[in-house]
Amino acid sequence: MNSILRPTRGIRISSVSTSTLLSKCHFSNPSNQGRGSYQKRSQRPSFGDAESRLFKVSEEVREATRYEKPVVALETTIYTHGYSYPDNVKLALDLEDVVRLNGGIPATIGILDGVARVGLNKEELIAIASAAGKPETMKVSRRDLPYILGMGITGRKITGGTTIAGTMILARKAGISIFGTGGLGGVHRGGQDSMDISADLTELGRTPVAVISSGCKSFLDIPRTLEYLETQGAGVFTFADGRTGPIDYPAFFTRDSGVKSPMVVQNAEEAAAIIYAQDFFRSASGFHFANPIPEEFSLPKSEIDKAIDQAVQEAAEQGFHGHSNTPFILARIKELTKGNSTAANRALIESNVKMATQVAVELSRLRTDESKRWENTSKVLARSSSTANINKIDPNHPSLELSSSSVSTSKPSIIVVGSIAIDLACDYTPRTTQSTGASSPQMHTSNIAKIQSSIGGVGYNVLRAAQLSSKEPVSLYTFIADDQAGKSILQSLQSNGLNTDDITICSKDTDYRTAQYVAINDGKKDLVVAMADMDIFARPSNDSSIRTIHSKLKSLTSSTKWVVIDANWQSDVIQEFLSATKSSSSSIKIAYEPVSTIKSARLFERPTSSSLKANKLTVFPNHIVDLATPNEHELTAMHGAATTHGKFETDEWWHTIDALGIPSTGARDRFVQMTSKDLTDQGIPVKAVQLLPYIPTILTKLGSQGVLLTSILSPTDPRLRDPDHAPYILSRCTNGNEEVGGVYMRLFSAAEKVEEGDVVSVNGVGDTFMGVLISGLARGCELGDGLIEIAQKGAVMTLKSSESVSPAVGELKEKLDELSRR
Numbered sequence: 001m002n003s004i005l006r007p008t009r010g011i012r013i014s015s016v017s018t019s020t021l022l023s024k025c026h027f028s029n030p031s032n033q034g035r036g037s038y039q040k041r042s043q044r045p046s047f048g049d050a051e052s053r054l055f056k057v058s059e060e061v062r063e064a065t066r067y068e069k070p071v072v073a074l075e076t077t078i079y080t081h082g083y084s085y086p087d088n089v090k091l092a093l094d095l096e097d098v099v100r101l102n103g104g105i106p107a108t109i110g111i112l113d114g115v116a117r118v119g120l121n122k123e124e125l126i127a128i129a130s131a132a133g134k135p136e137t138m139k140v141s142r143r144d145l146p147y148i149l150g151m152g153i154t155g156r157k158i159t160g161g162t163t164i165a166g167t168m169i170l171a172r173k174a175g176i177s178i179f180g181t182g183g184l185g186g187v188h189r190g191g192q193d194s195m196d197i198s199a200d201l202t203e204l205g206r207t208p209v210a211v212i213s214s215g216c217k218s219f220l221d222i223p224r225t226l227e228y229l230e231t232q233g234a235g236v237f238t239f240a241d242g243r244t245g246p247i248d249y250p251a252f253f254t255r256d257s258g259v260k261s262p263m264v265v266q267n268a269e270e271a272a273a274i275i276y277a278q279d280f281f282r283s284a285s286g287f288h289f290a291n292p293i294p295e296e297f298s299l300p301k302s303e304i305d306k307a308i309d310q311a312v313q314e315a316a317e318q319g320f321h322g323h324s325n326t327p328f329i330l331a332r333i334k335e336l337t338k339g340n341s342t343a344a345n346r347a348l349i350e351s352n353v354k355m356a357t358q359v360a361v362e363l364s365r366l367r368t369d370e371s372k373r374w375e376n377t378s379k380v381l382a383r384s385s386s387t388a389n390i391n392k393i394d395p396n397h398p399s400l401e402l403s404s405s406s407v408s409t410s411k412p413s414i415i416v417v418g419s420i421a422i423d424l425a426c427d428y429t430p431r432t433t434q435s436t437g438a439s440s441p442q443m444h445t446s447n448i449a450k451i452q453s454s455i456g457g458v459g460y461n462v463l464r465a466a467q468l469s470s471k472e473p474v475s476l477y478t479f480i481a482d483d484q485a486g487k488s489i490l491q492s493l494q495s496n497g498l499n500t501d502d503i504t505i506c507s508k509d510t511d512y513r514t515a516q517y518v519a520i521n522d523g524k525k526d527l528v529v530a531m532a533d534m535d536i537f538a539r540p541s542n543d544s545s546i547r548t549i550h551s552k553l554k555s556l557t558s559s560t561k562w563v564v565i566d567a568n569w570q571s572d573v574i575q576e577f578l579s580a581t582k583s584s585s586s587s588i589k590i591a592y593e594p595v596s597t598i599k600s601a602r603l604f605e606r607p608t609s610s611s612l613k614a615n616k617l618t619v620f621p622n623h624i625v626d627l628a629t630p631n632e633h634e635l636t637a638m639h640g641a642a643t644t645h646g647k648f649e650t651d652e653w654w655h656t657i658d659a660l661g662i663p664s665t666g667a668r669d670r671f672v673q674m675t676s677k678d679l680t681d682q683g684i685p686v687k688a689v690q691l692l693p694y695i696p697t698i699l700t701k702l703g704s705q706g707v708l709l710t711s712i713l714s715p716t717d718p719r720l721r722d723p724d725h726a727p728y729i730l731s732r733c734t735n736g737n738e739e740v741g742g743v744y745m746r747l748f749s750a751a752e753k754v755e756e757g758d759v760v761s762v763n764g765v766g767d768t769f770m771g772v773l774i775s776g777l778a779r780g781c782e783l784g785d786g787l788i789e790i791a792q793k794g795a796v797m798t799l800k801s802s803e804s805v806s807p808a809v810g811e812l813k814e815k816l817d818e819l820s821r822r
Helices: 018-024 049-054 059-066 087-101 122-129 142-154 164-173 199-204 222-232 268-279 301-317 322-336 340-368 370-375 458-468 484-495 544-554 571-584 597-604 632-644 651-660 667-674 677-682 684-691 723-728 765-778 785-799 807-820
Strands: 055-057 071-074 105-112 115-118 138-140 160-162 178-180 210-213 235-239 263-265 287-290 414-417 421-428 449-456 474-481 503-506 516-521 527-533 562-566 589-593 697-701 707-713 729-732 742-748
Touching (some): 049 115, 049 142, 059 071, 059 105, 059 597, 071 164, 071 340, 087 122, 087 340, 105 122, 115 142, 115 164, 138 142, 142 199, 164 178, 164 199, 178 340, 199 222, 210 268, 263 268, 268 287, 268 340, 322 340, 414 458, 414 765, 421 484, 449 458, 449 484, 458 562, 458 765, 458 807, 474 484, 474 544, 484 503, 503 544, 544 571, 562 571, 562 765, 571 589, 589 765, 597 632, 632 684, 667 677, 667 684, 667 742, 677 684, 684 697, 684 707, 684 742, 697 765, 707 785, 723 742, 742 785, 765 785, 765 807, 785 807
Parallel strands (some): 055 115, 071 178, 138 160, 210 287, 235 263, 235 287, 414 474, 421 516, 474 503, 562 589
Antiparallel strands (some): 105 115, 421 449, 516 527, 707 742, 729 742
């Protein structure tokens, strides 16, 4: 089998850095993000322009904190000034696995090339870990942050590991409340004279982050450390770990220090409740939860005390103070205990990170208060299946008065299961350039702008484009709230002749708000910053309203030809919707709209719900998803998620890949010939082919380069024998597989070159492409140059429109009619 399709071998998929990829990607509405083939380059500072240069948070962590998911901060000093390379890389990855296996999201924090980063990816972790032992690598605490970040601005790219204090500051800035680590710093022996007191202690008095560790380092002055924490107003608690009666504060390598703990908690639930209670007081102090080392790894107190005494004495005699003191003592203890302290150190770190994750999970539960959030279940607008229409007023929703409208009650041919939102576009419009000196809005003040509102959201945009370009009835399965924004949406849908029977309205008694998105654009209409409230779609798979949609999908008939599911739903919910749709009728086709780089991966993520034992995706010819339309960044994210979750390691995947007949030599040259060297170097063709067993038709949107169609052909597909299509046959099946004929790969040029001055808005461009495409497929149009060109024209129409889907898309209806008759 050709190694080119092995995810970890063969052709180098991409040498382009993450930062380079992101710099080329237009970020917009998280409900509309990253979908257009025609998107303009723009910038999206995370917290303002200055902070984007100093402080970066990964998309995964940003999304997790937005929805109060359990996030655990992890430090990096342990990798730069503790373990050596490459052992530190293994430890870093293992600790992140501990977090994920216990239901949390890891956020490893460090300074890389003069930029503070929260949520390091694997490449960034390796970069920081490989700096271990180098003299220029810094140990970064509170006092060091301005220096190392400031030097980064001047061009001095310094890398450093963050201490507990440094990690707490950055975790707090990113919205993270829980931090798992090895051992806390403290008051050094003789600290009453030397004033050698760790900044970790003062940080606990001023930064509201909970630090879970195995107490403080054993060689410190534990009684004075606890006294100092009391003075700082930081709560100190020890986990009982099954013990009763008075409990000792742990001493890192040993479970007991001989000093009684100020307070005791029984479990993670109690710890989370304490942190949750502090939320009401907005206190500036943090918490220290001491987690004793697992009993089987605890070292005898007499043995470790003897080693500590000798190491401390030698440190004093040899002049080790400040930052150099702790690394020397720990290294010396390792030597004196003949390595026993290393195993103990590793065990306690993993135990602490696990406990931190359990606390984070409990805190997430308390903060989201799911029992309250979901107890008042969503209500579907009251209608009779035979006589009611959408101008009937639900007595429970008097605010949602709807004007009369004639809407088709025919069974829909196209169903979209996705988001809908109110979009606000704020375009900066300076009266004179002299007044601002730039085309970007000014921070911390009001700006002159042209503000327009429209109905948007991925689900709505796809549906609207399909409705405008199709004669087929369509329907949208989505949620809105009983608020003014929801009322506006319903009235707009009705006025556009869209069926609202399948829209669920959440009761006023719930905390839900209709989804809204606000985009702040500069004078060139490039995005500066955006805010999105999409919490209404972040429901678990067991939510009653989710189950209602699930039941509807399970009851579909063959009159439905296509179902489009967008990635705004949680991964568990997506899996449930896919399975329900496929079980209703084998003739129904399913399209997946990836939505954004971060959300696109949800298709391949492992389920967190206990009701789902595994990700239900199956491979060709028993696949569930028939088609997807990612851009290049979403394709990469989907490929990465499939790799992470073992989708390229199954026997079923290999069986299909073998049948594709990719040649063992010359594949790279073939990819370059069929696409381009640039796309091949980015790994776009390889990634698309590797995903084909799960999604047998992929249209990758490539901006000005057009659209790349990659598809599995059946043995009877006429294109396999048509000379006109011969240049696009990547491979032919040679092993006798009865289901696979070969692979079709074709790069379609952009339908139109759009000048910058003609661009009005990039919102909804990719969604329009999907909607027109599905409209044509539902009519029976072949997926070829005709349909793809029409879909691209629809996208260009939206690009030149102020609305999320241009009304001009309706002009494509006749073109699709003509194409379907060929």
